[in-house]
Amino acid sequence: MGFIKTTTSMDLGDTPIENIFIDVYMPIANGTFVKVYLLGYKYACDTEINKSPNNITLAKNLNIPLSDVLEAWDFWESKKIIKKVSQCEENNWDYTVEFVSLKQLYIDNNYKSIQHLNQEDTESSSYSCSTKELIDANKVPEIKQMFIEINKIIARSLTPNEKMQILEWFHNYNIDPPLVIKAYSYCRHKKNVKNVKYVAGVIRNWYDLNITTVEDLDTHFSKQGERYGVYDRIFKAMGFAYREPSEIEMKIMDKWLDTYQFSIDIILKACENSSKTSNPNLNYIDSILGDWYKKGVKRVEDIEVMDNRKKDASPDPISKPQKQSKIKTKFHLSESRVSKYDPKELEDLLLNRNKNK
Known part of the structure; x- marks a missing residue:
């Protein structure tokens, strides 16, 4: 007499994952490390004797380099939720991974x-x-x-x-x-x-x-291409070092990046231009970028060309206005009748005219 459980032709089983891993450990790891842990945990829960997967098998199934698998186990070992049991000293990748019960770990640490x-762990208390x-x-x-x-x-x-x-x-x-x-x-x-x-x-x-600093975080985000890092760079350029963008402000910035397809250099150039006003704000920059978008700006060089055209078209403030010639009418004499006398002769004429009177 005995107890037998039939199995399906396909693997339709379940792999129980403790909630502590999902709530606590998964958020602090990158996606590759999480995938390595989950697939390795599935192998550990599989009771079929014929299967003997190792790190190479895991790397092939996840389509990632073996080095990523080994780095993942190093990371989880540093968090003390797995233990590596070496099988062969010659091959640094040939070891058994023992998964620690997270529930027991929680109990052992007394909440x-x-x-x-x-x-x-350190010798001194936390x-x-x-x-x-x-x-x-x-x-x-x-x-x-x-x-x-x-x-x-x-x-x-x-x-x-x-x-x-x-x-x-x-x-x-x-x-x-x-x-x-x-x-x-x-x-x-x-x-x-x-x-x-x-x-x-x-x-x-x-x-x-x-x-450990905001500067380190900005560098990390720029390498990862995080949109949140772009928001931060724009706000820093505007002088908002510690203020966080609101939902509406993020939508406006998304419009610059997605609808206008502007690079971060063009946006920072607009922020630079906004320094000319006493109260720079996001709406002011939005008006600048909207105008550039209508004028077909694609690169920072296009902005410089556009500015140079404005300078050439504007009048020279230093140049003096030309002297306008007087307009003659029928009431203007072509030549004054007294222009042929000198001052002495005019005085004599006036005296003689008075005597005659």
């Missing part, structure tokens, strides 16, 4: 906060922000302004516990307030998420990519 799960430190931090103008900007982004006030977690990021990741504002804005506008734990995962991911 530690999510960002502490991602940190490496830093924890105190209430007194939160009160002192609120007295720092940059910290106070950061909390105000985050409140605007998430459309509510941060709780004291959330503020304390944010202050812990400064200690753990060595970042500055502007980057925290960018992280909240990125999660709100790009992912439509306001949760402090999700933002913590994004901050941690940026830290792993050696992004």
Whole structure:
């Protein structure tokens, strides 16, 4: 007697993925690392003895280089959710991947906060922000302004516990307030998420990519071609270093990029021209770019040619106006009758005329 379960001719089974991985670890990894983890986890759940997949098999099925697979396992090992068991010292790619139970990991850490799960173990205890430190931090103008900007982004006030977690990021990741504002804005506008734990995962991911300042983030976005990075460059050119674009403002900028097909150089040129006005704003720049679009501007050089034509067509302000000739009418004498006498002769004529009278 026994128990037998039939199987289908095709693999129509299920692979159970723990929610902790989806909620906590997936947001902090790039797409390739996530795909490697999921397919490897599927192989681990497959109980068929005939199959013996390895890293090469995984790379072929995902159509990615073997180096990407090995880099993914290094990343997940650093997060302590897998263990690599070496099979052959000669081949650095030949090892077994053991998946750690995330539920058990959570229990073992006695309900530690999510960002502490991602940190490496140290001899000293993890830093924890105190209430007194939160009160002192609120007295720092940059910290106070950061909390105000985050409140605007998430459309509510941060709780004291959330503020304390944010202050812990400064200690753990060595970042500055502007980057925290960018992280909240990125999660709100790009992912439509306001949760402090999700933002913590994004901050941690940026830290792993050696992004600790806004300048580092701008460089990363420019390499990735992120639209959000373009918004940031435009706002910086306008002098809005810390203000985040609204939904309407992002739609206006999308029009420049998608409808007008303008490059970032042309848009920055318009921002440069807007400095001539005392109160530059997005609508003013929109009017400039709309005019250029109607005139067929495609490159920055086209703007310079257009400006030179305007200069050539305008009158020279230095040149003097030509002297206009007097218009003669029938009331003008062709020649004065007294023009043939000198002053002495005119005086004698006047005296003689008076004597005769």
